[in-house]
Amino acid sequence: MSHVYVLVEHDAGQLNPVTAELITAARPLGVVSAVVVGTPGSAEPLAAELGALGAEQVIDAGAADYDSRLLLPEVDALHALGSANPAPIVISATEYGNEIAGRLAARLASGVLANVIAVNADRTATHLLFGGQLETVAAAGGACPIYTIRAGSVTPVPQAASGAVAPMQLPAATAKDAAVVNFTKAADADRPALSQAKxxxxxxxxxxxxxxxxxxxxxxxxxxxxxxxxxxxxxxxxxxxxxxxxxxxxxxxxxxxxxxxxxxxxxxxxxxxxxxxxxxxxxxxxxxxxxxxxxxxxxxxxxxxxxxxxxxxxxxx
CATH class of the missing domain: 3.40.50.1220 (TPP-binding domain)
Known part of the structure; x- marks a missing residue:
């Protein structure tokens, strides 16, 4: 049976609402494996919710030094999964997500379709061009085509699945990693984020x-x-x-x-x-x-x- 990897958006033990959109968008490609990248055990508190959204498997891709690294833990996790068991990969179309997609495509020798609004069962995807005046369908090559989905373009449709957790150990940082030496959390906003506001x-x-x-x-x-x-x-x-x-x-x-x-x-x-x-x-x-x-x-x-x-x-x- 075909399957698809979805990179989970999460923060402080909470799912970002866009994750529900990603899982719904990915479902036409096959059984969903939700990939949670973070410190070991980050997937456990999210597994039940991810299962309710439609993730049959929840991969707990953990690195003890995750909090001091940028980008590469996500790239390493999806690269390892795609190399061992090739499948399409779905990521949120943020600046961070598009950066991950580009690096991953180079490693996996697969194409990227960025900022799409829908993914189809035949592995094509739909783009809006010229300010939404034109809709077009494109395909990406390779064993692991990568899609980044625009937030707000997919209506989440939960579909209960098992949400079984599978641990995955990520390699430690190398000389290629950028190290986070200091971090100041932005002040919490009084209003909801644009992408989440009703x-x-x-x-x-x-x-x-x-x-x-x-x-x-x-x-x-x-x-x-x-x-x-x-x-x-x-x-x-x-x-x-x-x-x-x-x-x-x-x-x-x-x-x-x-x-x-x-x-x-x-x-x-x-x-x-x-x-x-x-x-x-x-x-x-x-x-x-x-x-x-x-x-x-x-x-x-x-x-x-x-x-x-x-x-x-x-x-x-």
Missing amino acids: AIVAGGRGVGSEESFGAVVEPLADALSGAVGVTRDVADEGWYDAKYQIGQTGETVSPDLYIGVGVSGAIQHTSGMQSSGTIVAINQDGDEPIFQIADLGVVGDLHEIVPALTEELNSRK
């Missing part, structure tokens, strides 16, 4: 200024217990941190609710949010492209509409 309020150039984000956009996001997103223009102007950018050169998101405040709807941005459940556009110019994909459009002064909406939402809590 509601996103995105601000565009039409918001007008950096100060307006604190006065208009952030309060609405907080009223919805959601995240703040921005367009590339806003990031380029320095009004908001670029890590919150949505679009071709930013995050791809698929929240239940997306509210665009002062967002024009350029392809650069809409390619990263057009799969959202409900899209609401608030802009004073009713001819902006965002209204063509919006489920609800509100034409008017956002500096009046958004605070009123925020006040109404807060009054109903």
